[in-house]
Amino acid sequence: MEILGNIKTYDWGSLGSQSKVAQLALKNDENFAKEFNESTPYAELWMGDHVSGPSLIKATGESISKIIENDNSSIGGTKSLPFLFKVLSITKPLSIQVHPNKEQAERLHASRPDVYKDPNHKPEISIALTDFLALCGFRTPTELYNLLKKYQPLTDLIGGDTIDELQKQPNNESIKMCYTKLMHSPQEEIVKCIAELSSIFKEGKEDATLTKVFDHCNHYFPNDIGVLSIFFLNIVQMKPGQAIFLAANVPHAYLSGDCIECMACSDNVIRAGLTPKFKDVETLLEMLDFTGNTVEEKFFQSIPVGPYSELFKPPVKDFAVIQVKVPNSVQNYCIENRSNGSIIIVLKGNASAAFKGRELFELKEGSIVFVPACIKSVGLTFNHSDQDGFIAYQALYNDF
Known part of the structure; x- marks a missing residue:
């Protein structure tokens, strides 16, 4: 089923049509198009059932959370999606931060629930859509x-x-x-x-x-x-398609550019700088991973899983991301689903899509689809109108 993402307008976001978030939403969301403003910073597009911004079913306006609550077989019987899928558009630096591991998150939430909102960890992966600048991990001692x-x-x-x-x-x-x-x-x-x-x-x-x-x-x-x-942390310059994985307690900050992000559902952040918000310095120093690495070691490599698909498989079960990139020469392709369902967003191209036994529907730039667990695959027939072919990203439970 087609869904609409939840748009966040944080101060650090890119303004108006400069934002990839806005560009995608304008293609797919009539209500957003009516409210669009060139002076608004469109920072994040959320795709999932996170309580702070659940996606809506495009045809009915109903929250995806209610759909899952009424029939949790759509995500393999679990209570909620284990991940939050995002597009980010960044002009101003985000805070330098770390996220606690699961054990630390439980302890922090128990002792200070006003600051640490939940007991979950928050590993993340970021895949560049444009030239992307970030800080990630400490430099080597030398x-x-x-x-x-x-x-x-x-x-x-x-x-x-x-x-x-x-x-x-x-x-x-x-x-x-x-x-x-x-x-x-x-x-x-x-x-x-x-x-x-x-x-x-x-x-x-x-x-x-x-x-x-x-x-x-x-x-x-x-x-x-x-x-x-910035003198302590690696400055990572990413090209489209390159990725970094942000494990627990690794210091990082996004500085500029557009990216796909997928993360475990959590709001736990310990900040170190580039922010007017609270900095929990002692907790930060206690939990930081001070391992020094080269810039090259911070890039996270994908694994081919099909003729036109690359899997970004982090060392956590909460999520994985697949990049689908089909050239103009190919007319048909099949995106496989997983046992807990998945979410797909189209970045470029056009295709007629079919869930097995269901009617065809159009997928175009900006389209977002929730694929329930009962659907084994999504068949695509391309109407190639973009020289880059068809590009999409799929977020799913990491059961590979």
């Missing part, structure tokens, strides 16, 4: 040492002796020492350090990517401690 030593304002803030531990003992503990020193730094010292670094970067002689990210973060969050976290 790279971090060289970077902190290169810039005197950072050396003054963190302390030369503390930084030297990265060279003497290049491990998680030395990274933790340096980052703990940063997170405990007085605000006046943070302001001084950022001002001095800003003067250095204005000379235009530093690494172009680092300069771009520093200016971007400092523009939207001047004098925020998160501006200095």
Whole structure:
């Protein structure tokens, strides 16, 4: 059945028709088209039954949550979908954050339910739809040492002796020492350090990517401690189709671009910077994974599962994502479903689709389909009008 996503208008979203979220919604949602405004930041398109924004059945306007509640066989007998599927459009940086693992989430929710809203973990995968910029995980001890030593304002803030531990003992503990020193730094010292670094970067002689990210973060969050976290974390530049997996306690932030995201259903976030919201510094430092990696190690690789399908299979059961990319030369293709149902969104192209034994319906750019568990596959016949062929993403339970 065709569904409509729930649109979120957070401050960091891309404005109006610059937003991929808005572009897709305008193709598929008549009510959204009536309310569309070029000055509104359209940040997220939610697809699923999350209590904070369940999708609606396109034909009736009924919540997908009620459909599942009335017949949970549509998702294999479970109470709700284990994942939330999204499209994100980002102009301003999102907060630098981590998500607790399942055990930590249960403990935090029990002790502070006002801050940590549920007892679930929140692993995520992000797949770039456009050029996409993110922070993900700590740099290696060697790279971090060289970077902190290169810039005197950072050396003054963190302390030369503390930084030297990265060279003497290049491990998680030395990274933790340096980052703990940063997170405990007085605000006046943070302001001084950022001002001095800003003067250095204005000379235009530093690494172009680092300069771009520093200016971007400092523009939207001047004098925020998160501006200095960019020196500690990997700057990941993604091309369309590339992905990162964000496991529990891995620090990360989305900085700009459009992406597909799939995550376990949870609202648990521990913030470290680039935000006016509450920063739970001590909980953050307790739970952070301080493992240092190279940028290359942060990319998450897909697995071919068909002639035109790639599976992004994270090490959690809550979700997986399949990219379907069918060239113009192919006239028919079949998307397989799984035992707990799935959600499909079309990014490019047009096709006539058929669930077994049911009438044909049109799938086009922006179309979103909930495929219940009783349907084994979706047959597609293409009306190729896009030079890129047909591109869709499918979110499903990870029972591979």
